[in-house]
Amino acid sequence: MTLEDVARLANVSTITVSRALNHPDKVAKSTLERVTRAIEQTGYVPNMLAGGLASRRSRLIAALVPAMTNAVYAETIHYFSEALKTSGYQVMLGECGYTEESEHEIVTTVLSRRPDGILLTGVKHTLECRRQLMAARIPVVETWDLTTTPLDVAVGFSHERLGESVIDHFVDKGFTKFASLCASDRRARLREAVMKARLTRRGIAGLTFAAVPAPTDLRRGREGMRQLIEQGVNGAIVICSSDTLAHGAMIEAQAQGLSIPKDFAVFGFGDQSFAAETFPALSTVRIDRPEMGRRAAEALLRRIDGELLDDPVVDVGFEIIERETA
Amino acid sequence: MTLEDVARLANVSTITVSRALNHPDKVAKSTLERVTRAIEQTGYVPNMLAGGLASRRSRLIAALVPAMTNAVYAETIHYFSEALKTSGYQVMLGECGYTEESEHEIVTTVLSRRPDGILLTGVKHTLECRRQLMAARIPVVETWDLTTTPLDVAVGFSHERLGESVIDHFVDKGFTKFASLCASDRRARLREAVMKARLTRRGIAGLTFAAVPAPTDLRRGREGMRQLIEQGVNGAIVICSSDTLAHGAMIEAQAQGLSIPKDFAVFGFGDQSFAAETFPALSTVRIDRPEMGRRAAEALLRRIDGELLDDPVVDVGFEIIERETA
DNA sequence: GCGCTGTATGTTAGCGCTAACATAATTCGG
DNA sequence: CCGAATTATGTTAGCGCTAACATACAGCGC
Numbered sequence: 001m002t003l004e005d006v007a008r009l010a011n012v013s014t015i016t017v018s019r020a021l022n023h024p025d026k027v028a029k030s031t032l033e034r035v036t037r038a039i040e041q042t043g044y045v046p047n048m049l050a051g052g053l054a055s056r057r058s059r060l061i062a063a064l065v066p067a068m069t070n071a072v073y074a075e076t077i078h079y080f081s082e083a084l085k086t087s088g089y090q091v092m093l094g095e096c097g098y099t100e101e102s103e104h105e106i107v108t109t110v111l112s113r114r115p116d117g118i119l120l121t122g123v124k125h126t127l128e129c130r131r132q133l134m135a136a137r138i139p140v141v142e143t144w145d146l147t148t149t150p151l152d153v154a155v156g157f158s159h160e161r162l163g164e165s166v167i168d169h170f171v172d173k174g175f176t177k178f179a180s181l182c183a184s185d186r187r188a189r190l191r192e193a194v195m196k197a198r199l200t201r202r203g204i205a206g207l208t209f210a211a212v213p214a215p216t217d218l219r220r221g222r223e224g225m226r227q228l229i230e231q232g233v234n235g236a237i238v239i240c241s242s243d244t245l246a247h248g249a250m251i252e253a254q255a256q257g258l259s260i261p262k263d264f265a266v267f268g269f270g271d272q273s274f275a276a277e278t279f280p281a282l283s284t285v286r287i288d289r290p291e292m293g294r295r296a297a298e299a300l301l302r303r304i305d306g307e308l309l310d311d312p313v314v315d316v317g318f319e320i321i322e323r324e325t326a
Numbered sequence: 327m328t329l330e331d332v333a334r335l336a337n338v339s340t341i342t343v344s345r346a347l348n349h350p351d352k353v354a355k356s357t358l359e360r361v362t363r364a365i366e367q368t369g370y371v372p373n374m375l376a377g378g379l380a381s382r383r384s385r386l387i388a389a390l391v392p393a394m395t396n397a398v399y400a401e402t403i404h405y406f407s408e409a410l411k412t413s414g415y416q417v418m419l420g421e422c423g424y425t426e427e428s429e430h431e432i433v434t435t436v437l438s439r440r441p442d443g444i445l446l447t448g449v450k451h452t453l454e455c456r457r458q459l460m461a462a463r464i465p466v467v468e469t470w471d472l473t474t475t476p477l478d479v480a481v482g483f484s485h486e487r488l489g490e491s492v493i494d495h496f497v498d499k500g501f502t503k504f505a506s507l508c509a510s511d512r513r514a515r516l517r518e519a520v521m522k523a524r525l526t527r528r529g530i531a532g533l534t535f536a537a538v539p540a541p542t543d544l545r546r547g548r549e550g551m552r553q554l555i556e557q558g559v560n561g562a563i564v565i566c567s568s569d570t571l572a573h574g575a576m577i578e579a580q581a582q583g584l585s586i587p588k589d590f591a592v593f594g595f596g597d598q599s600f601a602a603e604t605f606p607a608l609s610t611v612r613i614d615r616p617e618m619g620r621r622a623a624e625a626l627l628r629r630i631d632g633e634l635l636d637d638p639v640v641d642v643g644f645e646i647i648e649r650e651t652a
Numbered sequence: 653g654c655g656c657t658g659t660a661t662g663t664t665a666g667c668g669c670t671a672a673c674a675t676a677a678t679t680c681g682g
Numbered sequence: 683c684c685g686a687a688t689t690a691t692g693t694t695a696g697c698g699c700t701a702a703c704a705t706a707c708a709g710c711g712c
Contacts, residue, residue, distance in 0.1 A: 050668035218603035255605040277544035279581040376698035
């Protein structure tokens with residue numbers, strides 16, 4: 001079934017059918033009706049490979065996240081797709097792993113589909129990857145971080161400011177013993193480094209570390225917490241690089257008969273939906289993922305429409321949420 | 327940058343470049359080298375819209391799941407994509423929601439990209455959707471369920487047998503008080519119905535219900551558990567339609583000062599990675615999602631290659647995992 | 653040398669659609 | 683009722699690639 005079949009049935013030329021589908025306001029009402037009926041009768045489904053080739057608009061947007069099994073990214077993309085749906089774009093999801101090299105690999109494959117725009121996670125990419133994206137001349141939105149030199153636009157928050165705020169918050173509250181349970185993720189590591197520096201600045205000597213591989217899950221959280229308990233940091237506040245890690249840490253503490261927040265305070269990152277529902281409820285820092293997804297979609301759409309944004313860097317901020325664990 | 331640019335630089339015709347990329351064994355070694363160099367020099371990225379149009383193979387496979395934020399589906403698709411990667415297919419993920427109608431809508435959009443195959447979740451689709459898929463004449467793999475009448479091939483397990491096995495298992499172990507914490511998901515409901523029937527058959531009178539909306543999260547689990555506690559089913563085994571619900575139920579019980587499995591036994595579904603890491607460790611029924619993803623990929627690839635499978639229905643089974651909660 | 657095979661490359665004609673321009677039909681002021 | 687403006691439709695060419703069919707050329711036995 002092609003446009004031509006529909007056109008023949010409706011007794012018009014193919015371009016009229018094309019217009020009926022893409023610019024219905026440019027077709028007379030009676031014609032539009034005839035065409036619509038013909039489309040229904042034939043069960044015609046447009047071929048967007050052909051359409052994309054001819055118009056040089058694929059109506060496809062690629063979104064690359066480290067892992068789709070990571071709820072935090074899945075959610076961002078969910079809201080991102082949602083926001084794009086009304087404008088007729090489809091999202092093609094890709095997993096780019098936790099290294100720049102694997103990201104570049106995926107970018108190449110994805111570019112062969114000629115997306116009208118790309119969403120990337122993070123602002124660090126290989127030089128070659130940056131070059132390729134520039135050469136492709138398509139709008140790019142980088143998310144989950146900020147930079148003064150975005151490829152095109154960036155929508156995220158400052159991990160530096162976040163790390164400092166968290167430390168200031170807890171030092172001001174009188175905490176003196178700090179531990180970090182951190183996954184091997186570039187942005188998590190950055191926050192950790194900033195926190196360590198800030199602690200020193202605030203006159204607090206040490207930060208006890210527990211490192212676990214990304215991606216994070218309850219097991220890693222329990223593992224990390226075991227490490228910390230062995231290091232004897234009783235009474236410390238355990239700052240985790242994700243809510244999942246924090247939840248795992250809580251479970252491990254409970255399993256060892258420790259009480260939270262009495263024996264350990266625990267602090268998460270992300271404010272995932274489950275954070276408010278753990279027992280005790282997890283204190284964490286909220287990242288507004290729906291907002292980030294939506295703002296990324298909005299910025300990308302405007303860039304696709306050729307608009308030049310007066311501020312290519314959108315800071316969606318963060319918010320410290322005090323619940324019961326810290 | 328097009329094939330022609332590369333061809334000119336390598337001093338060959340465009341078709342030779344095309345062959346160098348798609349059938350390198352059909353090109354002389356010296357030519358292949360020249361072409362490869364030219365591709366590197368120009369930074370050429372193939373246009374798969376054009377390629378797909380010309381060859382009638384998009385090298386795209388669509389995968390539709392109810393929600394990508396649901397870890398269980400995200401994982402299935404992750405393994406599915408992984409298994410397809412080596413054969414040069416890209417996966418286009420779509421969210422089809424929890425109703426047949428929204429699924430049909432997405433199927434139509436997705437078909438316009440002319441995928442070489444489609445993965446669907448579940449075996450229930452609107453009549454119109456089935457028609458459209460048949461008309462498109464592309465291989466389809468239905469997952470997460472079985473049927474005697476697959477659209478094409480199905481890879482999953484029997485929810486009926488699962489429900490019966492679970493009941494038999496716990497009745498045999500001496501449980502007499504049963505409760506169901508079930509999300510409004512077609513397959514979850516099916517299992518629940520089967521379990522209820524089986525209980526009657528085994529001479530056990532009642533099954534106390536708590537229903538929560540899909541998708542499931544800790545909050546729903548806590549909510550449902552509150553319902554059950556109010557209904558006074560102390561001492562019952564709470565059979566949950568997902569591990570997440572089960573985890574939520576455990577948290578609620580603990581928050582109310584109840585002990586698991588003493589006051590309540592809890593049983594999950596899925597054996598997600600966190601199930602072994604809750605405290606106490608969650609008993610559940612394992613669904614081998616990596617296996618399901620891989621088998622789905624394998625079956626679909628064989629169908630794409632035109633093979634006729636002698637058994638179009640693949641049962642990946644399930645396994646009851648006894649841990650500490652039941 | 654002949655025809656035969658097999659390998660390496662090229663030519664031609666589309667895939668199904670839309671941009672850009674061309675033409676036809678309608679409206680409308682004067 | 684004319685010509686200009688406006689609206690509705692059609693014609694043509696081409697997007698970038700590949701299938702299918704040439705063609706060219708080397709190697710080989712006789």
